[in-house]
Amino acid sequence: MxxxxxxxxxxxxxxxxxxxxxxxxxxxxxxxxxxxxxxxxxxxxxxxxxxxxxxxxxxxxxxxxxxxxxxxxxxxxxxxxxxxxxxxxxxxxxxxxxxxxxxxxxxxxxxxxxxxxxxxxxxxxxxxxxxxxxxxxxxxxxxxxxxxxxxxxxxxxxxxxxxxxxxxxxxxxxxxxxxxxxxxxxxxxxxxxxxxxxxxxxxxxxxxxxxxxxxxxxxxxxxxxxxxxxxxxxxxxxxxxxxxxxxxRDEAAAEAVRLRALVDRIRARVPELVPDVEVVGDPVRRLPHLVTFSCLYVDGETVLHELDRAGFSVSSGSSCTSSTLTPSHVLRAMGVLSEGNVRVSLPTGTAEADVDRFLEVLPGVVGSIREQLGVPAVEIRTAAAEESSLVVDALGRRCPIPVIELAKVIGDVPVGGTVTVLADDEAARLDIPAWCEMRGQEYVGERPSPKGGVAYVVRRVV
Amino acid sequence: MxxxxxxxxxxxxxxxxxxxxxxxxxxxxxxxxxxxxxxxxxxxxxxxxxxxxxxxxxxxxxxxxxxxxxxxxxxxxxxxxxxxxxxxxxxxxxxxxxxxxxxxxxxxxxxxxxxxxxxxxxxxxxxxxxxxxxxxxxxxxxxxxxxxxxxxxxxxxxxxxxxxxxxxxxxxxxxxxxxxxxxxxxxxxxxxxxxxxxxxxxxxxxxxxxxxxxxxxxxxxxxxxxxxxxxxxxxxxxxxxxxxxxxxRDEAAAEAVRLRALVDRIRARVPELVPDVEVVGDPVRRLPHLVTFSCLYVDGETVLHELDRAGFSVSSGSSCTSSTLTPSHVLRAMGVLSEGNVRVSLPTGTAEADVDRFLEVLPGVVGSIREQLGVPAVEIRTAAAEESSLVVDALGRRCPIPVIELAKVIGDVPVGGTVTVLADDEAARLDIPAWCEMRGQEYVGERPSPKGGVAYVVRRVV
Structure with missing residues (x-):
């Protein structure tokens, strides 16, 4: 295990x-x-x-x-x-x-x-x-x-x-x-x-x-x-x-080389195996044994549970895994995606086969969570041009739901038009701009919502 | 051991x-x-x-x-x-x-x-x-x-x-x-x-x-x-x-009875075996396993070393065993003798034979230290009456020397006369009055000494 x-x-x-x-x-x-x-x-x-x-x-x-x-x-x-x-x-x-x-x-x-x-x-x-x-x-x-x-x-x-x-x-x-x-x-x-x-x-x-x-x-x-x-x-x-x-320390030099290669494999393979993943942290100036990535449209707590069921113990900086329901201050300070966040840190002696099995298991875990959450298979659909801004009410919904709801409707927004997401989950402040960056959409900004929470405005560019 | x-x-x-x-x-x-x-x-x-x-x-x-x-x-x-x-x-x-x-x-x-x-x-x-x-x-x-x-x-x-x-x-x-x-x-x-x-x-x-x-x-x-x-x-x-x-806790009731009896043995036998000992602490309302006594004319550090050489590990509240060279605040607050202080605290399972051996060894340890420190065998000697107060200069001398010097001269003081001990060792403040109480002499009080330190005045009563 x-x-x-x-x-x-x-x-x-x-x-x-x-x-x-x-x-x-x-x-x-x-x-x-x-x-x-x-x-x-x-x-x-x-x-x-x-x-x-x-x-x-x-x-x-x-x-x-x-x-x-x-x-x-x-x-x-x-x-x-x-x-x-x-x-x-x-x-x-x-x-x-x-x-x-x-x-x-x-x-x-x-x-x-x-x-x-x-x-x-x-x-x-x-x-x-x-x-x-x-x-x-x-x-x-x-x-x-x-x-x-x-x-x-x-x-x-x-x-x-x-x-x-x-x-x-x-x-x-x-x-x-x-x-x-x-x-x-x-x-x-x-x-x-x-x-x-x-x-x-x-x-x-x-x-x-x-x-x-x-x-x-x-x-x-x-x-x-x-x-x-x-x-x-x-x-x-x-x-x-x-x-x-x-x-x-006596083992450190040799083990650092070995674990660095295993982490490099994870850094390279995860984005190939799983769509919509952001691998974060410096790729070179880094600890040898640690890698972190975030998966769009996935909640951290469920991915931890599913990986645990599959036999892998990892941690997460996603808001849903913290007692305060806020994303990790580190991810926030970096301005990177926080949803579906997974930190893998390998103990000395980690077997290569275990890393390979992790890479085998991960795509299915992420895919099934996205399926359960109703993530649209094709997010960006052709849509009729509309003048008014579409409003998505995700008040009371937790990460990653607000971003999923945004992805569901972005195809209905004409290019150049905007969509407004109402959300009161703290992670949305980080993850909606991060989603825009990953998708090439424009993040316009936030303002207080009259219905409570925050209104996040996104302009469809592509 | x-x-x-x-x-x-x-x-x-x-x-x-x-x-x-x-x-x-x-x-x-x-x-x-x-x-x-x-x-x-x-x-x-x-x-x-x-x-x-x-x-x-x-x-x-x-x-x-x-x-x-x-x-x-x-x-x-x-x-x-x-x-x-x-x-x-x-x-x-x-x-x-x-x-x-x-x-x-x-x-x-x-x-x-x-x-x-x-x-x-x-x-x-x-x-x-x-x-x-x-x-x-x-x-x-x-x-x-x-x-x-x-x-x-x-x-x-x-x-x-x-x-x-x-x-x-x-x-x-x-x-x-x-x-x-x-x-x-x-x-x-x-x-x-x-x-x-x-x-x-x-x-x-x-x-x-x-x-x-x-x-x-x-x-x-x-x-x-x-x-x-x-x-x-x-x-x-x-x-x-x-x-x-x-x-x-499961063992506590039975072990408390057993250790209480061993401590009672120490409390009773030590004053019989060693002259000039004060057993301190409440004899009844007390922890079952702990007993403390102080030995006049003995320094705590030497008694610890000698007991250690004899195979017994004990501790002391004497000034010479503390890093600050002050007697234990507990003994000070109780107003009891601090010199030659020995605390015995028995672990659960202590063998009766070990306690008996401690009682065999202790008199020799204390006796040899007193001999080395030149404690007078007969303290109270007949003395010519003198009007003026005798002065003993023990400035710069550490516990138990000031009390030993006092004991050496008290016989030279006429009944009703006084002796003044000059001392700058903090333990003297506790131990000179304690000696007076143990010996039935009158402790008159202290005043600053013009030569530095403190002048402790003792009146010979018996």
Whole structure:
């Protein structure tokens, strides 16, 4: 049963399991205690810190272990902002950061700070010059992920770090998605990682803060982990995290080549096998194991369910799969189609045959969903010329229905005429313009609808 | 090699190990995902929550898992204070709470709030009436531990909860030390626990917040764990924590009787075997497995080292074993001797023979340390009457030296005369009055010393 969602959580690496077992026997005691069980625990913790620091590319005394990547990001962002409070209260982030970074930014705004989001292009990457231009004199901290968690696009971290150095602004890199593949290049100031993303156990993150970076840990004080991560250390988990990071790094170069080829196959074949698909993310500057595409006229939740029934575990950034019923902020920032969104992230060791079987199964899954949703086989039909704008009422209908209804009627609109889609589903704001771009139709714009929701106006061009 | 410091961290319970193993295979995926691995993880998490809630005595939807007991306390205190911000900003705590509670209080003070510490008697317990009197109308939250972590004394939680109910103040109970022995009685509002204290793994705490308690989680938002504990859930750890809590509860009644008898033996025999020992904490209303005593004229660090060499792992609240070189705040609040402090906390399953061997070894360990420190064999010698006060300069000397110097000269002081001890070691403030009480001498008081440090004045009575 192929699991293709390692970007959410990787299965436990065998080395992590072995290390965890051993450390359950040797590392359960309090490392702050002076007796033999405490000294053994302290030795294991120190050794794990050295291993992790070597993999990260920092000094052991610059690295602390946290209970998760999210907590590492929260501690890093709040600590760095507080450390530079006198400089200013501006936080610069890319628009496609992980929610942990954006949530830390929201808390900063709620406390009176400001957050500036640097936009990304259609590939999902920031422009280094635009990022550099955002670094005003009152900027306390900048954050840029090493690679995007939803579309795999690598960010220009080294250039951003150079710009930050020039501006005197510390750069925090969320390296959660890439740390298993290699160290982050460039002169970053803070770095966060998450063990369960690289095959380590849940319950372990790491935060590196370079010497010389102003940092003031927030929240109640605690002596453990240099005062940066309160609470009793999870040493068995930490030992397993460090050991597995070293192990996946040993395999990374060869496995990256192999998985990159499998992802290239998916990137090439999916648009050939499935009509009306948009493969998103940078085709070259990307994580080796991750690919994302969106399927027009399909809802994400159903495609996940059908792929799950067929034995494939994938995730989606479509609105219908989120608890807030809004499309992923990453897809939104990229301005790409969000409906029928599928993220495939291959664990190390993924068999070629499993990828091939996925490519066999996918067309039928997408086709049957479209059939059930009544997607017209021929969308663009000859239509009698009409002066007035056609109105499609899709109020109360969820993604992908508004776009399907649009496709059903576009053939009835004379070339040059318009159709207005009334919709209150948040995904329509992203997906109707994306559909227009894919179909060569003109997206005119939106306005409030007197019936509630939003009226989206589309002009038929072809 | 007997490990007698289960109050710091208990060795992993066999049930915890089995459950952890199984959950590493079944519970590594993201429980928020819809595919089978995610659904399996969600089922394990839900089942663990039900088990833990039953043991705590709350509803499953009132309980969240945190990365540690410390984080549970921090989240509970800050969330409850924020939830009642409009009522007031006063936090009431006992003077002997765990450092995690006191540190949360310090952060609250730094943010402009006030903290009122309710004093304890010599047994370490608060007086319920004094606690009740502290609940002013502007009190946002009160905190009381179920039992003290250093001396084992049980607090009158049920009475405190009743007083809180009458005053309309929520009560947070830090149940870290007692949760393995049974649920906390009485109408508490919030409760915190820590798995590695009951034989569960490190990396798991729990926070229960009763329905109806005003609570506003602080820090960056996160969807997981009802928004009260950010970060990817450590499901294998959580499963192991819940399973082991149930397992230790099944054994608790019988094991409590057995360990209580062993602790009674230590409480009775240590003062018989070792001269000048003060056994502290309530002899009856106490945890079954924990006993603490202080040995006059002994330094805590050396006694830990010597016991470790003899094969016994214990901890100490003496100043010399703390990184800040101050005696434990618990011993200070109780007003008992802090020098030569030894805490023995027996893990479940402790063999009677190990306790007997500890009692065999202890007198020799204490005796040899006293001999090395030059403690006078006969302290109280006949002395010529003198009018002027004798001055002992112990400036720059660490615990237990100032008290040893005092004991050396008290025989030279005429009955009714005084001796002044100059000392700058923080422990002297606690230990000189405690020595006076143990010896039947009169502690007159302290004043600043012109030579630096503090001048402690003692009048010879006997």
């Amino acid at each position: 192929p699991y293709f969602d390692t970007a959410s959580a990787a299965p436990l690496h065998p080395v992590a399991r072995q290390a965890l077992q051993a450390a359950l026997d040797e590392g359960w005691a309090d490392p702050a205690r002076l007796y033999r069980e405490g000294r053994r625990a302290r030795m294991l913790l120190d050794a794990a810190r050295e291993t992790a620091a070597e993999a990260v590319g920092c000094r052991p005394d610059e690295l602390v272990f946290t209970p998760s990547g999210t907590r590492a990001v929260h501690a890093g962002v709040t600590g760095a902002l507080a450390g530079r409070r006198r400089v200013g209260s501006r936080l610069v982030v890319s628009a496609v950061e992980h929610s942990s970074v954006l949530h830390a930014g929201e808390a900063h705004e709620a406390a009176g700070g400001t957050v500036h989001q640097v936009p990304v292009g259609r590939s999902g990457a920031v422009d280094p010059e635009v990022f550099a231009a955002a670094l005003t004199p009152d900027t306390a901290l900048a954050c840029l992920q090493s690679a995007n968690h939803e579309v795999g696009t690598e960010q220009p971290v080294a250039e951003a770090a150079e710009a930050c150095r020039a501006a005197g602004v510390p750069l925090l890199v969320d390296a959660a998605q890439s740390l298993g593949w290699g160290p982050v290049a460039g002169g970053w100031s803070l770095l966060a990682g998450s063990a369960h993303k690289w095959g380590g156990p849940a319950g372990v993150g790491l935060l590196a803060v370079r010497k010389g970076v102003r940092f003031a840990a927030q929240g109640p004080a605690d002596e453990r982990e240099s005062g940066r991560a309160p609470g009793f250390e999870n040493i068995p988990g930490i030992v397993a995290a460090a050991a597995s990071l070293r192990a996946v | 007997p490990y007698f410091d289960t109050a710091s961290a208990a060795p992993l319970h066999p049930v915890a190990r089995q459950a952890l193993q199984a959950a590493l295979d079944e519970g590594w995926a993201d429980p928020a995902r819809l595919y089978r691995e995610g659904r399996r993880a969600r089922m394990l998490l839900d089942a663990a929550r039900e088990t833990a809630a039953e043991a705590v005595g709350c509803r499953p939807d009132e309980l969240v898992f945190t990365p540690s007991g410390t984080r549970a306390v921090h989240a509970g205190v800050t969330g409850a204070l924020a939830g009642r911000r409009r009522v007031g900003s006063r936090l009431v705590v006992s003077a002997v709470e765990h450092s995690s509670v006191l540190h949360a209080g310090e952060a609250h003070e730094a943010a402009g709030g006030t903290v009122h510490q309710v004093p304890v008697g010599r047994s370490g317990a608060v007086d319920p009436e004094v606690f009740a009197a502290a609940l002013t109308p502007d009190t946002a939250l009160a905190c009381l531990q179920s039992a003290n972590h250093e001396v084992g004394t049980e607090q009158p939680v049920a009475e405190a909860a009743e007083a809180c109910r009458a005053a309309g103040v929520p009560l947070l109970v830090d149940a870290a030390q007692s949760l393995g022995w049974g649920p906390v009685a009485g109408g508490w509002s919030l409760l915190a626990g820590s798995a590695h204290k009951w034989g569960g793994p490190a990396g798991v705490g729990l926070l229960a917040v009763r329905k109806g308690v005003r609570f506003a989680a602080q820090g960056p938002a996160d969807e997981r764990e009802s928004g009260r504990a950010p970060g990817f859930e450590n499901i294998p750890g959580i499963v192991a924590a819940a399973a082991s809590l149930r397992a230790v």
